[in-house]
């Protein structure tokens with residue numbers, strides 16, 4: 001493996017090498033962005049089909065129903081329903097959020113914000129995208145199989161995911177796709193970790209990095225450590241399905257030794273809990289930066305925020321058991337996992353308080369990236385609080401596998417990460433494409449997302465608390481749940497509304513690409529390195545590698561004399 | 577250490593961490609199966625004779641040793657001698673792989689089957705397959721290294737160090753496998 005020397009690579013000349021097998025981190029970032037947005041749309045349509053079924057069981061789906069489910073008269077059939085929620089979860093987590101937050105922002109921001117010309121291993125970077133592409137292709141093919149796609153939930157617990165629970169190639173292809181995606185993620189992780197350590201501009205210490213980079217870097221470290229765990233898990237699952245081994249099949253233990261279905265749950269969550277932080281850390285980083293930029297104030301306790309994020313990452317490796325309280329763990333174990341889970345609240349509370357400290361008495365500018373960031377503060381607060389109910393054994397025994405869990409992880413993951421992703425897109429779009437996005441449409445998009453979003457996810461918390469189980473085709477066959485139908489149709493109405501407002505985003509995105517006002521090099525007046533160069537940057541980013549002299553959040557210093565209220569990281573710190 | 581070396585070392589370190597986590601997960605699974613089994617090997621299955629796995633262990637150890645020697649000679653600038661050692665490492669690695677194929681036939685002949693011997697067979701075959709799969713990459717990188725030495729590439733030492741680390745890693749994983757699933 002040979003690394004880059006941070007030297008200027010020759011600019012590619014052909015279409016093929018510029019846009020397809022590009023080694024340029026900026027192009028790869030855009031590839032990941034398109035990829036993620038495509039899957040976001042696909043996963044979103046699946047979500048609407050799920051919601052329709054839950055609010056109006058037995059009623060044909062308008063428009064799409066007659067196209068997709070003509071055999072059943074437009075109604076989503078039960079087995080298809082299981083495929084839908086399985087693929088919805090899988091697509092959103094691995095194929096929408098991961099590519100956008102980690103693939104797109106990671107690739108775009110890391111070299112630019114640390115003052116590098118490219119990633120340490122540009123070719124590995126290119127391979128990382130194409131592995132992700134291949135994986136997406138396998139997943140899409142699995143949707144078109146005669147026996148249908150995987151239907152065992154995004155967690156793929158055996159026995160549901162073994163040949164007994166899901167015959168047919170769908171689940172096997174799911175495993176293959178996830179494995180390929182893991183290969184892609186780990187390639188990215190090698191690159192990100194190495195790049196941040198070795199290619200920071202002269203003068204840039206770790207605490208001079210924007211918090212976005214901190215988030216992405218911690219994410220990459222967690223990725224490198226825990227994605228292989230899932231890799232091993234799905235590899236064994238593939239062997240079980242294809243070769244006939246019995247790793248996850250229980251049998252008579254004296255004569256053959258028994259496989260163990262619950263082992264998969266352990267393996268899945270040893271990966272899975274860090275994974276949820278893998279997804280949220282970049283969003284935390286982006287929000288921490290944007291709150292400071294748009295409050296025109298230094299980030300409150302930036303160092304503490306970075307260290308708190310680091311402690312969360314470390315602690316996140318020790319709490320996975322809280323997903324398995326109901327698997328007959330010994331009380332000693334459940335109590336320990338509960339205590340460790342509660343410990344995460346401490347660093348979480350620290351950076352949350354720092355966010356509030358940052359906007360406190362700031363001269364807040366309510367541009368669209370800031371609106372979305374404030375949205376994250378709100379929804380993450382709610383999501384984090386619901387985590388406490390689930391982390392406590394006594395309450396979790398009741399709430400486990402209800403819609404309360406679904407509400408919890410949609411607040412933390414879907415809502416926070418999605419809003420964080422939008423904040424990032426609105427913020428870096430001018431740098432990426434050299435055009436401004438339309439601010440009015442962005443604000444309509446924000447409110448059109450934020451209000452229905454709370455209707456959906458708070459509604460989920462309520463029906464979950466009311467006892468509605470997740471993953472049931474028609475929960476209302478239980479008489480006790482029929483009183484929840486009105487809330488469910490409220491949730492579905494909100495979901496359709498929220499979906500409709502995403503069209504505003506797509507139109508804005510495409511329209512601005514073509515007709516947006518030309519972006520100046522620093523439209524938001526912030527001082528991190530990427531804003532010192534033209535929008536969009538030239539192929540090698542920096543003609544001269546910048547020398548860093550101060551931190552990323554030097555805003556609102558009253559002693560600044562040059563008519564600006566911020567200073568660039570390349571400028572000597574003006575003493576306050 | 578210049579920046580390029582640092583980058584390569586970091587990348588290889590992260591890669592080895594990833595590999596370790598993958599195999600650590602397998603061994604975790606093994607620990608669970610072993611500790612929850614009523615008896616091991618399960619009723620009606622013979623313990624596997626240690627002769628073949630032990631010979632394989634010797635072969636892979638020797639291969640690692642030649643790889644190490646090769647890197648030392650390369651550091652002293654002795655390309656031709658280094659080449660001999662790398663060739664030996666490669667040959668021994670290939671012999672190890674042949675030994676593994678033989679092991680799979682041998683297991684079959686003693687009545688340990690993939691699909692009917694329960695978790696015992698699953699572990700023996702599954703784990704050695706996954707290791708062998710990684711060995712293929714190791715062998716390919718040794719083949720690549722041979723040609724790199726022949727052409728005397730500019731950063732040949734760096735490449736050698738990386739390949740050597742990966743090769744030792746595969747050796748260590750095999751030894752852990754030998755000790756846990758064959759000897760224990």
Ligand code: HEM
Pocket residue numbers: 155276277279280322323341342344345348383384385387388390391392396399400401405408409412413
């Ligand atoms: C603030 C601290 C948090 C605590 C204490 C917490 C606690 C929990 C607990 C105990 C569960 C298991 C509930 C059950 O199945 O009965 C759970 C589920 C989940 N949490 Fe969290 N959580 C926290 C933050 C987060 C964050 C930040 C994310 C994602 C970005 C997240 C994503 C998830 C997901 C995806 C699941 C459910 C997965 C599934 O069963 O399908 N959580 N959480």
Ligand SMILES: [Cu+2]
Pocket residue numbers: 272273276319320322323
């Ligand atoms: Cu968790």
